[in-house]
Structure formats: structure tokens, C-alpha cells
Amino acid sequence: MTGQLGPQDxxxxxxxxxxxxxxxGFAFPLEEINALPxxxxxxxxxxRLMLQDPVIRWVYTNTGTIRWSEICDDDPGDVMRKAREFGMRYGLCVAVSDPVDEGQRSFGSFARPDREFMxxxxxLLSDFVARTHRAKAPPTNVTLAEIEALRMVKQGKRLKEIAYQLGVSEGAVKQRLKNAKLKLGAKTGAQAAALASQFGLI
Amino acid sequence: MTGQLGPQDxxxxxxxxxxxxxxxGFAFPLEEINALPxxxxxxxxxxRLMLQDPVIRWVYTNTGTIRWSEICDDDPGDVMRKAREFGMRYGLCVAVSDPVDEGQRSFGSFARPDREFMxxxxxLLSDFVARTHRAKAPPTNVTLAEIEALRMVKQGKRLKEIAYQLGVSEGAVKQRLKNAKLKLGAKTGAQAAALASQFGLI
DNA sequence: AAATGGATTCGCCATAAAGGAGAGTGCACA
DNA sequence: TGTGCACTCTCCTTTATGGCGAATCCATTT
Structure with a gap:
């Protein structure tokens, strides 16, 4: 297999x-994709196995990749044995962090029943996690004014109401949202608000 | 102080x-409110103190309330001492779960510099966390069709596009979103999509 | 089998809101 | 003195919302 992995792989x-x-970030991720059994x-x-899970402990304290079988850590809760009963016999952890922004990290855990990962x-998987991590980087150029407007859109307010409460014209609010949509790569206000929310901007 | 606490308190x-x-839920919360220094x-x-934090360990393994000073747990990372240096000398943990839905829990951790919580x-704080937990309960009566429509709104699609991709009329999509808004208590489609996203429905 | 109620779909209408393009204004900063 | 950037405004088009009635489908009851 060559090239880059996509989610479909x-x-x-x-x-x-x-x-x-x-x-x-502080404790929890902006987004989580759970395709476990x-x-x-x-x-x-x-x-509540999370705190006992050697995989979680590894990804929180390391950066890089490791096969589950290579994690040298106690497993007081017997999490790894329990996982095997659900087909997750061989596994791989990936933990990445952005060199320029150490504040946020991303983790991946992948499992298969039949053999070790090669x-x-x-x-490929490490590269996939790293790319996804970068792709989900929150934009840094969204202004405070734009964020304000996005927050109020998310709260279900109309442009007229937003304009009144912010003390600016409705046209200005439209302009702010237009800029925000451009910066967020969103087609509609709804998408922009959802994205900003997911990014933790609002 | 009597009555019920609000966020402003x-x-x-x-x-x-x-x-x-x-x-x-599985590992992470649907919503996080962080008012720490x-x-x-x-x-x-x-x-990455989370995994070493005795407070986190307590709320993940218990239900109820406890003063930080009463948590009998090792603190290998010296988290509690470090917290004191940021004014968080006395603290309180609250962990609640819904009797009817044990699957999701909510935690609170509150700190003050001057004295123990009475x-x-x-x-009051325990009651506040319990009420907030209940208030954030995801609605269970949103249908799959409505969720589909909400997901596509969140993705920035227009009603016409949604209707075409779902193979129904635009009027049907409107009706679905209308019902979804009613069930979610949302005023606009943008708010409905954001709420559904927050609730983990999409 | 027939009737009932509930949920869903659909079409139509009118209005409100959002989106887009362009041009002008004021302001800070190099 | 330009050069961005944010704000404002106008005009126009597209889209979304809300109300209403009718048709359909489904499961349950009578």
C-alpha cells in the first residue's frame, strides 16, 4: 500500500x-471519532475504564507510535484483556502534537483481531493522524468581532437582533459573518457557527 | 444563601x-466549561496532569461530593500542591449521574483560596451540577430523518441540495428541520445544528 | 375488516432573513 | 502617503421560515 490514507481506509x-x-487541549478533545465496537x-x-487504560496513559504521556504489545505498563483494570474479548487483539497507538503549537495533541488507537500492524x-496511520491533526487546526485569524457574531448565530439570534445587541448595523454583521465564513471555509452561517463551536472559538 | 444557584453565582x-x-460518555464530555486560572x-x-490528578481520578470513580482535602489518594504528580500555587487551596468535587441513564455523567470541580467549602x-453546588446535568440531557425523540437533515445543515448544505441528496422534496426537509427545531428548542436552523452537534446527535 | 390517531410527506403562498457585489468612509500603521 | 482592515450602506437575488390543507403510510384498536 502506498500513498496517503483517507478515512475510508x-x-x-x-x-x-x-x-x-x-x-x-486542557483535558478533552475538540472532536472525537469513535468507531469501536x-x-x-x-x-x-x-x-469507566479510561483512567486505567494503558493505551490512554501512553498517548497522554508520549508522542509517536507504539504497538499495544509493546506498551510496558501495569494494567490493573485488565483493560487489554477485556479488549481482546471484543476482537481488539492487536493494536496500535498514535500520538501527535504540533511542533508550533504544543498545546493541542491528537491521539489515535487502532485495533485488529488477526495480526500485528506492520x-x-x-x-501510514501515523501520517494519517498527523495530517488529520493539522487539518483540524483552528484558524487563528478570526477576529473578536467575527467570533462575537458567530456566537450569537449559534445562539439562534437573527442578524437584526445581533446588530442591535452589538450596536452596529445589520450590514456590518453580514460583513463579519461573511469574513468568518471565508476564514472558516464555510458555505453558510450555520456551518460557520458549527465549525467555530467545534474549534472552541465560541 | 438559599434557593438555587445560577451560573452567575x-x-x-x-x-x-x-x-x-x-x-x-465514552471518555469525554459533550460540553466543558472552564473557568480556571x-x-x-x-x-x-x-x-498533561489530567491522568495524575487525584480530583479527576475521584470524579471518574465516584459519585457524590467530596472536599479536596478529604480525597485519600496518592498524588504522584504533586498536582494538588501545584494547584495551591494558583490560589486553588480549598476545593470541592461533584460527580453526578442520571439514575435513568447511567451512561453519561457530569463533573464539577470548584476552588477557593481562603477556606473550606461549607x-x-x-x-448548593451539588444541586447546581445535578440540575445542569439534567438540563443538558440530549433529547431522545429526534428521529433519524431529522438528524440526517440537521447533519447536512451543519455541513453547509442548502435545503434544495439536502432534498435532492435525500431524495425527498424541499418541503419535507423543511418539515423535518421544523420538527427538529421544536424538539431541540432552537429558534433557527443554525442553532438547531449547533445543538444537535453539541448533543452528539450528529 | 374497518376505523382511529400519529407521524410523515408534499405543495402552495407570503413574508422574513440571509447571501452576494460593489463602493465609499474612517483609521492605524508602515 | 499608501496599504491594509474594519465598518457602513445600497441594491438585488436567493434562501429560509411559517402557516395551511391535503394525501399517504403505519400501527393499534374496535
Whole structure:
């Protein structure tokens, strides 16, 4: 396999499921993609395995890639054994951080039932997480005025109302949202508000 | 102080800052409110203290309330001492879960520099977290068709495009969004999409 | 089988809101 | 003295919203 992975390749490569936590900041990620077996998710949630999970511990304290089998860490909650019962026998962790912005990191965990991940697969997945991490980088050039307007759109306010409350003309609000849409790459105000929300801007 | 707390009361009661994680599911919350000192947030993020934080460990493994001083847990990362240097000397944890839906929990951590939280304050804060948890409960009566439409609105698609891709009339899409707005308590499509996104429905 | 109620779809209309293009104004900064 | 940038305004088009009635489909009840 050569070239770059896309999201559509993940189910094939990570046959037993995968999990992505994108842009983890203070404690939690801006976005999470959970394609793990739903029965496992239920158990993991109910038993609150996160804090005991050696995989989570590894990605929080390291950067790079590692096979689950190579993680040298206690597993008091027996999380890895439990995971095996859901088909997640062999796995890979990826943790990346942006060299220019160490504040946010992204994690990926990929599982398969049949064999270890091979070196070139690891490279592909690592590259995929790194690219996704960069792609989800919040834009830095959105002005405070634009963010204000986006926040009020998200709150369900009309342009007229926003203009009145901000003390500017409706045209100005339109202009702000237009700029915000451009910077966020959004086609509509709804999308812009959702994106800004996802980026943690509002 | 009697009655119920509102968000505006928190800065007074938790003078040194507070943090709310609402509706924690698989691993992460649907919504997070972070009113901790920004210098502390930076340190906490940079040193990735979450996994070592006795407060986090407590709220993930317990339900109820506890003063920080009463948490009997190792603190290998010296997190509590570091927190004191940012004015967070006395603190309170609250962890709640919905009796009918154990799947999601909410946490709160409140800090002040001068004295322990008093019993009646603990009751008020506990009640506040429980009420906020309930208030953020995702609606369960939104249909799949409505969610589909909301997802496409969030993606910046126009009604005409949505109708075409779903193979229904534009009027049907309008009706779906109208119902969705009603169920979500949203005034506009933008707000409905943002709420659905926040609720993890899309 | 027939009737009932609920949810969904659809078309039509009128109005409100949002989106887009262009031009002008004021302001800070190099 | 330009050069960006944010703000404002106008004019026009497109889109969204809301109300209404009718048709359809489904499951449940009678």
C-alpha cells in the first residue's frame, strides 16, 4: 500500500475498530471519532475504564507510535484483556502534537483481531493522524468581532437582533459573518457557527 | 444563601476558579466549561496532569461530593500542591449521574483560596451540577430523518441540495428541520445544528 | 375488516432573513 | 502617503421560515 490514507481506509486497516481524539487541549478533545465496537463502548463507559487504560496513559504521556504489545505498563483494570474479548487483539497507538503549537495533541488507537500492524501500516496511520491533526487546526485569524457574531448565530439570534445587541448595523454583521465564513471555509452561517463551536472559538 | 444557584453565582462561590465537564460518555464530555486560572490551564495542559490528578481520578470513580482535602489518594504528580500555587487551596468535587441513564455523567470541580467549602455551599453546588446535568440531557425523540437533515445543515448544505441528496422534496426537509427545531428548542436552523452537534446527535 | 390517531410527506403562498457585489468612509500603521 | 482592515450602506437575488390543507403510510384498536 502506498500513498496517503483517507478515512475510508481505516475500517479495512483497523478491522476491529478505531478511535480518534483530535486536538486534545486542557483535558478533552475538540472532536472525537469513535468507531469501536458498540458493546465495548458500553462496557468501557459503564466501568469507566479510561483512567486505567494503558493505551490512554501512553498517548497522554508520549508522542509517536507504539504497538499495544509493546506498551510496558501495569494494567490493573485488565483493560487489554477485556479488549481482546471484543476482537481488539492487536493494536496500535498514535500520538501527535504540533511542533508550533504544543498545546493541542491528537491521539489515535487502532485495533485488529488477526495480526500485528506492520511497519508500513504504522507509517501510514501515523501520517494519517498527523495530517488529520493539522487539518483540524483552528484558524487563528478570526477576529473578536467575527467570533462575537458567530456566537450569537449559534445562539439562534437573527442578524437584526445581533446588530442591535452589538450596536452596529445589520450590514456590518453580514460583513463579519461573511469574513468568518471565508476564514472558516464555510458555505453558510450555520456551518460557520458549527465549525467555530467545534474549534472552541465560541 | 438559599434557593438555587445560577451560573452567575459560581465566580463568587468558587473564587479561585471552577471547571465543569457535562455529559461525559465514552471518555469525554459533550460540553466543558472552564473557568480556571488561565496560567493553571496552560501548566495543566503542558504537563498533561489530567491522568495524575487525584480530583479527576475521584470524579471518574465516584459519585457524590467530596472536599479536596478529604480525597485519600496518592498524588504522584504533586498536582494538588501545584494547584495551591494558583490560589486553588480549598476545593470541592461533584460527580453526578442520571439514575435513568447511567451512561453519561457530569463533573464539577470548584476552588477557593481562603477556606473550606461549607456544608450548605456543598449542597448548593451539588444541586447546581445535578440540575445542569439534567438540563443538558440530549433529547431522545429526534428521529433519524431529522438528524440526517440537521447533519447536512451543519455541513453547509442548502435545503434544495439536502432534498435532492435525500431524495425527498424541499418541503419535507423543511418539515423535518421544523420538527427538529421544536424538539431541540432552537429558534433557527443554525442553532438547531449547533445543538444537535453539541448533543452528539450528529 | 374497518376505523382511529400519529407521524410523515408534499405543495402552495407570503413574508422574513440571509447571501452576494460593489463602493465609499474612517483609521492605524508602515 | 499608501496599504491594509474594519465598518457602513445600497441594491438585488436567493434562501429560509411559517402557516395551511391535503394525501399517504403505519400501527393499534374496535
Amino acid at each position: 481505516l475500517p479495512i486497516l483497523a478491522k476491529a475498530g478505531y478511535y480518534l481524539a483530535l486536538r486534545v 458498540s458493546a465495548w463502548v458500553e462496557l468501557y463507559t459503564a466501568e 511497519d508500513d501500516e504504522i507509517n | 459560581l465566580p463568587i462561590l468558587a473564587k479561585a476558579g471552577y471547571y465543569l465537564a457535562l455529559r461525559v 488561565s496560567a493553571w490551564v496552560e501548566l495543566y495542559t503542558a504537563e 456544608d450548605d455551599e456543598i449542597n
